[in-house]
Amino acid sequence: MSQQLITESQQVTSAGVTITNLSKSYGDNRVLDNISINVKPGSVTALIGPSGSGKSTLLRCINLLETPDEGTITVGTTTVEARARVSDRALLDLRRQVGMVFQSFNLFPHMSVLRNVAFPQEKILGRSREEAEERALTLLDRVGLREKAHQHPDRCSGGQQQRIAIVRALALNPRAMLFDEPTSALDPEVGLEVLAVMRELAAGGMTMIVVTHEMQFARDVSDHLVVMADGHIIEEGRPAEIMANPVQERTRRFLSAVLER
Amino acid sequence: MDLVQYLPQLGQGLLVSLQLTAISVVFGYAVGLLLALGVSSQLPWLKWPTLVIVEVGRGIPSLVVLYVVYYGLPSIGLLFDNFAAAAIGLTFTVAAYSSEMLRAGIQSVHRGQNEAAMALGLPQTSTFTRIILPQGLRSSIPALMGLAIQSFQGTSLAYSISVSELMSNAYQSSSITFQYLQIYAITGLVFAAIAVPSTWTSVWVEHRLAKGFA
Numbered sequence: 056m057s058q059q060l061i062t063e064s065q066q067v068t069s070a071g072v073t074i075t076n077l078s079k080s081y082g083d084n085r086v087l088d089n090i091s092i093n094v095k096p097g098s099v100t101a102l103i104g105p106s107g108s109g110k111s112t113l114l115r116c117i118n119l120l121e122t123p124d125e126g127t128i129t130v131g132t133t134t135v136e137a138r139a140r141v142s143d144r145a146l147l148d149l150r151r152q153v154g155m156v157f158q159s160f161n162l163f164p165h166m167s168v169l170r171n172v173a174f175p176q177e178k179i180l181g182r183s184r185e186e187a188e189e190r191a192l193t194l195l196d197r198v199g200l201r202e203k204a205h206q207h208p209d210r211c212s213g214g215q216q217q218r219i220a221i222v223r224a225l226a227l228n229p230r231a232m233l234f235d236e237p238t239s240a241l242d243p244e245v246g247l248e249v250l251a252v253m254r255e256l257a258a259g260g261m262t263m264i265v266v267t268h269e270m271q272f273a274r275d276v277s278d279h280l281v282v283m284a285d286g287h288i289i290e291e292g293r294p295a296e297i298m299a300n301p302v303q304e305r306t307r308r309f310l311s312a313v314l315e316r
Numbered sequence: 317m318d319l320v321q322y323l324p325q326l327g328q329g330l331l332v333s334l335q336l337t338a339i340s341v342v343f344g345y346a347v348g349l350l351l352a353l354g355v356s357s358q359l360p361w362l363k364w365p366t367l368v369i370v371e372v373g374r375g376i377p378s379l380v381v382l383y384v385v386y387y388g389l390p391s392i393g394l395l396f397d398n399f400a401a402a403a404i405g406l407t408f409t410v411a412a413y414s415s416e417m418l419r420a421g422i423q424s425v426h427r428g429q430n431e432a433a434m435a436l437g438l439p440q441t442s443t444f445t446r447i448i449l450p451q452g453l454r455s456s457i458p459a460l461m462g463l464a465i466q467s468f469q470g471t472s473l474a475y476s477i478s479v480s481e482l483m484s485n486a487y488q489s490s491s492i493t494f495q496y497l498q499i500y501a502i503t504g505l506v507f508a509a510i511a512v513p514s515t516w517t518s519v520w521v522e523h524r525l526a527k528g529f530a
Contacts, residue, residue: 118434118435120431120434120435147437147439150434150435150436150437151437153435154435154436155432155435155436157428157431157432157435159428161426161428161429161431161432162432163429163432163447163451164451165450165451165454174446175436175437175438178438178439178442178446179436179437179438220432223436224435224436227436227437
């Protein structure tokens, strides 16, 4: 099944994501301080850290939902400089290569599940309605939600909505996927449905950057773990190693707090 | 019961009132949407003039607007017959009020909707027309329905510039028969007969929307 989800979604190869010397401030508050990360094509990076550490802001800088003050972002062959003026074309180009999944799903409540997944394909990739809907149905089938196609999102559970949101992003053939605490709004049990889909995606070779508090997912699925605090990367490396032997005291405190929950 | 003979006249008046309502609501809401967009604009040269239009439209009583259009504008060469003057004046007032309702509706759309559309890479225009506007309109519907009922009642002001709408025909009928109480009571009932069920409908719609769109 894992290969199916990715082959259905991937007609293009996964891209690497490189962030170099990224900084961002809100007024005097420096939320990101000179962050550099290199995410290899097809790899999974987990971003963890206490709230307010800047991990969500970092994620949102990658597709320019937040505008960084300094630094560069490269996705595949598209590079955006923070200080340079970004043309609308470059902006859309970047966003079209990167899919994003939000904590609060953000499905379009006035459209059916099918239209949620098909409409962006029509507008962005110029697919015909039939083509887009056929593709939407295939992908919904892969995550076990084909029977929900003609319902509205408010008739779906949180876990179902999040899987639909993932499918909506995948339908556009992204080259990398960003996940912003995708299971934080869900009951633990329901979260598992979503994590299962993410595991499939990872197994299929999608480049993924995941902000999460799911330590087991981070340990089992991610190739690289980045620990952030106060706008800095305080520690990074192989997930199992960091979780077993954190070097920084701050990491140790954070991990024990999260694992004890 | 000689009152019955005046019913056709009241009926004709009602028809004119309904026409005025339809015109002021259809055009008023359309102009209102444009004004709402103008007020929400980032461009100062667009934002401030539209804001002034909206505040003037909401600040000046409808009756004064009708007098300005009907008696005032001819002095700068703009001459309208009474029906057209009433339609223009009421449309202006409805546009000003509806623009604030539409703006509130559009602003009430969750920020995440815009972010999701941006993250997908949807262009700004389709984000607005296909994602934000439909949801904003939906949440403005209860207020807009209330305004439609008010503007139906407000058409009685057109009496003051001699439009033969319901109120004016009632006045004529009663001035012939001197049955003021009876005729105005009937007139009031006719207004209520339209307005009250409309209000019920709008409450029903509001409940439906709230239920299906949490």
